[in-house]
Amino acid sequence: xxxxxxxxxxxxxxxxxxxxxxVRQLLAQPQGAQEWLLRRHPKAHAxxxxxxxxxYVDALKTSFLRKAGTLHKVVYDNKLHVVRNALGTHTRRSVxxxxxxxxxxxxxxxxxxxxxxxxxxxxxxxxELAHLREQDHDKAFYALCTHMEPDYHQYxxxxxxYLSHVEAGGARxxxxxxx
Numbered sequence: 001x002x003x004x005x006x007x008x009x010x011x012x013x014x015x016x017x018x019x020x021x022x023v024r025q026l027l028a029q030p031q032g033a034q035e036w037l038l039r040r041h042p043k044a045h046a047x048x049x050x051x052x053x054x055x056y057v058d059a060l061k062t063s064f065l066r067k068a069g070t071l072h073k074v075v076y077d078n079k080l081h082v083v084r085n086a087l088g089t090h091t092r093r094s095v096x097x098x099x100x101x102x103x104x105x106x107x108x109x110x111x112x113x114x115x116x117x118x119x120x121x122x123x124x125x126x127x128e129l130a131h132l133r134e135q136d137h138d139k140a141f142y143a144l145c146t147h148m149e150p151d152y153h154q155y156x157x158x159x160x161x162y163l164s165h166v167e168a169g170g171a172r173x174x175x176x177x178x179x
Contacts, residue, residue: 007168011160023161033165037173040158041117044174048114050075057107057125061132064148068132069105077108087113087159088124105132115175120162123155 007024026032047053054074088109107128113121126148134141145152166172
């Protein structure tokens with residue numbers, strides 16, 4: 001990339017231009033974004049297995065969404081490609097059981113977040129859990145997200161900064177092969 005071409009920020013496109021300019025400055029510095037992120041989040045969470053992830057997500061659901069549907073599956077998904085797809089997905093599928101129609105809820109989190117700060121995992125989890133009640137990304141959806149995690153928007157920004165850092169050729173932090 002030439003020195004005059006601005007750094008593309010697809011994950012931060014909806015943010016104000018002034019904030020995007022600050023992020024571009026940070027990404028232009030050698031290890032600027034990396035140092036900032038590691039200062040904010042020095043270590044990764046310890047939830048490495050699907051079983052531990054399910055327990056974590058189920059505990060959050062129990063705390064905030066007791067009357068929402070039952071979670072049937074929560075896993076890290078190696079096939080979710082963060083850069084082109086999503087951080088996580090919530091699937092709702094109807095299953096016929098006798099004369100009843102039951103709904104099965106599954107949450108899949110991108111495997112990139114198996115080794116990430118707990119705040120990042122919590123933000124993604126809260127986002128996917130909010131889809132149990134609110135299907136659309138509207139005002140009620142984000143109100144529910146901030147109810148479950150008051151710092152939701154800050155963590156979402158930091159995840160987007162991290163993804164921009166990785167896409168700009170920066171090292172993956174907190175995991176195997178990290179700095």
